[in-house]
Amino acid sequence: MDKIIDSHPEAPYTSRRVKYFHPGDMFVKNNHWLIAAIAAWMLVVIPLISTGEVRAAYPDRSIIILVGFVPGGSMDLSARALAKSAEKILGQPVIIENKPGGTGTVALAALLSQKPDGYTLCGTPSSVLIRVSQFQKVPFKPFTSFKPIIGFAEPQLGIVVKKDAPWKTLKDLVADAAKHPGKIKYATTGVGSTTQAAVDEIAAGHKLQMIHIPYKGSMEALTAVLGGHVEFASLTSELIPSVKAGQTRLLAVISEKRSPKFLDVPTLKELGYNFANDAVFAIVAPSDIDLAIAKKIEEAFAAATKSREYLDALDKINMLPVYYDGKAFDAFLRYHWKVINKNLKSTGAIKEAATLPE
Template sequence: MDGKSVRLLIVALAVSLVVGGSLAVSDARAEFPEGPIRMLVAFTPGGSMDISVRAISAAAEKQLGKPIVIENKGGGGGTVALGVLANEKPDGYTLCGATTSGLIRSPLMQKVIYKPLKSFTPIIGFAYPQLAIMVPNESPFKDLKELLDYAKKNPNKIKYGTTGPGSGQHVQMELLAHQLGINWVHIPYKGSQDAIMALLGGHIDVASVGPEFVPVKRANQARVLAVCQSKKSPNFPEIPTIPELGYNVVDEVVFCIVGPAGMPPQVLQKLEKAFKDAMESQEFKKAVEQLDLITVYYNNKDFQKYMEECWLRTENSLKETGVIKEAATSPR
């Protein structure tokens, strides 16, 4: 074989290796997921976040062809699980069911180990939870005004429980306190279920909780004084909203699924589609109805934009009401 033929053979082999390598990478990406996906849940088992993430994950794994394994990591108003996620490989095999409380409010109010607008890849926003303020049936407070009037006249006498510092439930109560000049004692829990159990057990006077209030209300185990959104609860239209009662305090929370920052576009697209399609499943729709959730859809780009806007809006609100002087965590 002459020199020219040898050179041509080397070139042909090089081209085949490059093409073959590209196809192998393409095939590897096309095969995602090759194994189980780990889904962290930022709150304790049995709550609305846990149940809704389990439902959407069960439907999504049918689309993906691999199991999604749930792992609850409650605590810190949803920040514990997000702290774990921020240090995981961005390969799509570790995700987190979280809330905007853990992504936005908690980092504004307390220092966290991640950068809220930099450390994550948004995949989908899928629901708004209904938040509520409730007291035991034997409580002397028949409505929200009675509770707030007493709390104002009796500093630090009222103990209230929430899902943790910076959660929507915590912010709601602190905004009311700052607006009305109230001093009361915050008792943080790892989830709404824990706060409700503490309320029913007589350990706290008030609970500011998520949709977990729904079965408690249906069973007539506690008295709901108000819901914390601008719209009434679809299942309990008789319960007043906080704005209806004359208080200019409204907080919003979005349930979402995020991954670590830097996920490959092909992986993100596959996950985004799987979870979007999962929202059409009967198991997800049934869970949403039972939990009194309001469905919403944000894709990756829309949710990133929403988080940017929510950070600025919430930061300004917390500063204006005196809840914070400066953000406790840098967003980037």
């Protein structure tokens, strides 16, 4: 491109002063001025921002919740909803700081590099702790590096087919798949995800042969069902608008209890498959946090999950409220780690967990 301009007969470049630049100049000349300038600047800046460390009752300043996903995602929005209600109870701002990366592990690693003073916490889906850590070597121990504070929300998982599909119930679909091995294709939100594990559980029960087409996230997988490229899909919360709009039919939900949004749809457990969602959104602190402070945070967040404002916000973003206190969530993690480990090994996704749990 430059060539075109240069070759122009009257390129109007007027070379100003052709003074060659000597890198050393910058520091030799006016050296004392430079130092003085930097020193002066620091004198202005440092007192301006360094806040005196005064020990008072917790919390005496704002609390940061690290979130390992981008703003606008379901984890981020759920954490923001909780933070907003918790601020009122704690009396200090609760700020969400997004640290996306490492499928959510960057934020957890970042939490461990902070002081365990209760002013930095991390909002994470349980799947990052107990699922991702089995695939990838991560710089933390899922059971022992963190102190769980609260499990507070979960996505709506379920199995959907297109509205004009011949299957009215999951039983129809299973019967058809058994009759035509290797013909039924299904979409999930990725290899090793909870949505795939649910289908694995169904397939294992009937020794079904189906073709798994993994997609990146629910939106892409939903598009594949609507376009007729796969017969059914196992999805997360994105299924809600499409089921409500009548584009898809929900055959089963993947959760402990029936969904408040679709009371007439059975759970997998009711249909005889021992599987329920293992991805619950939680807040964790570093494990060496002062126990009294941890208790204070736990109580405040527990109260926040009961507020009307919080429940409305969750409803808007298609998330379901759940509640696990710190102890219950710890048990949840330990139980599901084993289940996931067995499942991943039996399907050949991993040979051994990449990270030891404790």
